[in-house]
Amino acid sequence: MALLNGLFSKKKPRAVLMGLDGVPYTLLQKLVARGVTPNLGRLAEGGGKRFQQMDASLPEISSVSWSSFMTGVNPARHGIYGFMDLKPGTYQMFFPSYPHLKAPPLWDDLGKRGKRSVVLNLPGTYPARAHAGVLVSGFVAIDLKKAVHPPAALPVLEKMGYRIDVDTAKAQDADHLYRDLDETLAARERAFDHFWKDEDWDLFVAVITGTDRLQHFQWDAVEDEAHPNHARAMEFYRKADAVVGRLADRLGASDALYVMSDHGFCGIRSEVYLNRFLVEKGYLKWEKDPPESYADLSGESRAFVLDPSRVYLHRKGRYPKGTVEEAQVPALREELKALFLSLEHKGRPVIREVFFPEAIYEGPEFDKAPDLVLLTNDGLDLKGNIRKEAVFGRTHFTGMHTRHDAFLISSRDLPEKRPHIQDVHGLLRSALGVE
Ligand SMILES: [Zn+2]
Incomplete structure (x- = not known):
């Protein structure tokens, strides 16, 4: 046959x-x-x-x-x-x-x-x-x-x-x-x-x-x-x-x-709650504590994170309460890049690399790209949770x-x-x- x-x-x-x-x-x-x-x-x-x-x-x-x-x-x-x-x-x-x-x-x-x-x-x-x-x-x-x-x-x-x-x-x-x-x-x-x-x-x-x-x-x-x-x-x-x-x-x-x-x-050695880190460093503020959704972002917020590792500037014109002006973007990105690279877990850097979108993305949907994308070191699981009260923590996930x-x-x-x-x-x- x-x-x-x-x-x-x-x-x-x-x-x-x-x-x-x-x-x-x-x-x-x-x-x-x-x-x-x-x-x-x-x-x-x-x-x-x-x-x-x-x-x-x-x-x-x-x-x-x-x-x-x-x-x-x-x-x-x-x-x-x-x-x-x-x-x-x-x-x-x-x-x-x-x-x-x-x-x-x-x-x-x-x-x-x-x-x-x-x-x-x-x-x-x-x-x-x-x-x-x-x-x-x-x-x-x-x-x-x-x-x-x-x-x-x-x-x-x-x-x-x-x-x-x-x-x-x-x-x-x-x-x-x-x-x-x-x-x-x-x-x-x-x-x-x-x-x-x-x-x-x-x-x-x-x-x-x-x-x-x-x-x-x-x-x-x-x-x-x-x-x-x-x-x-x-x-x-x-x-x-x-x-x-x-x-x-x-x-x-x-x-x-x-x-x-x-x-x-x-x-996983630890989960890493990036929005909490931004709160502690003064870049993110919620109108309600704990927040229920991103709609509770305060107008004073300059940046926030969407799961798992995407950082968005709270830009004027892009978000209803956003105040970050186009002219402020380059300096703020650099500031946040340095901030994330400084984050340590038990003496070890959390972030391996920080990318600006123009280095990794190109095309007609570029305007929807995050302002920074973080790449983590193995074992440190980046998360965009908005209700965590500490930067580090564990859940039932092991990988x-x-x-x-x-x-x-x-x-x-x-x-x-x-x-x-x-x-x-x-x-x-x-x-x-x-x-
Ligand atoms: Zn998976």
Whole structure:
């Protein structure tokens, strides 16, 4: 049968992108060395040509990174700067997602060229909209009915017990989390399997997000071999690896496979509440204590932070109560840069680097960019909470994102230059013969 298929099917280049949300390059190296992930190990053979450390977007969060991947452009072109944002000219919060994406995702362009794409569980694609092929939205998909296109795919998913995500509200119960991760992954694979066979696709994108969820709640168990949950954490990577392996085994010689994460991960030593730091240093004042929302910003505030690491000047004309004049911007930015670089946790600098937007973003959405973007040192998790009463603290989370430690595995030799997640878009285009 395989021979007949080979003889009679028209040969067309196909590309597969598998995402393992949040899996760090350095962790994967260890998992491969220990034999926990033999399929990824096999795909990564050949060293740097096939398996590389990759940079995530800035900020290093899933919605920004995956949007950069799907569009191949930076946030000042695709318009997604964070998981939440303020509506222009207001203090009203909203959650930027698929409708706010200002640049076309790869599958829109492929559709115009007669190519079909199956896109499953990709963060930043909710609510689903039509493209040539199938879309099942990932995080922050809330309602499966709005997360599926075409609508005919909905009953298929419901019948197979598909789940959008694990229940993070119950994830502090480790027994519940591990069971939920397994069941969600199994349902996810049923969906991968169904659409792989059911659709005549050119591009197949399938993302596993359980890895990110596991690492947020159980990073200590992942990292520490003596941790009581270590074996269970390894078992989940084993299962995720098997899913990758089963899809990889179906590929033909003319198909290209990429496996990647959208950011790295590390353990948390402390969370860092940047708005509280600005309050203590006199740059931020709330009209109400504690504030309920950004609408409680006082007119005396000169700067504030949106999750996780975006600093905005309280500019006149941009915010209803803003007073920072354009002429004051350059000096205030420099002042804040020095201030953030001076912040220490137990004698160690918190901030690794401070970026001004013109150094990292360019494009028509540039006017929505933050005034400074902070990159933290590993272990110090930047947060934009507005109600914290101290600069440092801990919660139930044990793992945090890193920018520098995503990974990329490719079935074809990679360029020598260290990849950025945005570059994977171009790799898929060339694999599909679409320049
Ligand atoms: Zn995450």
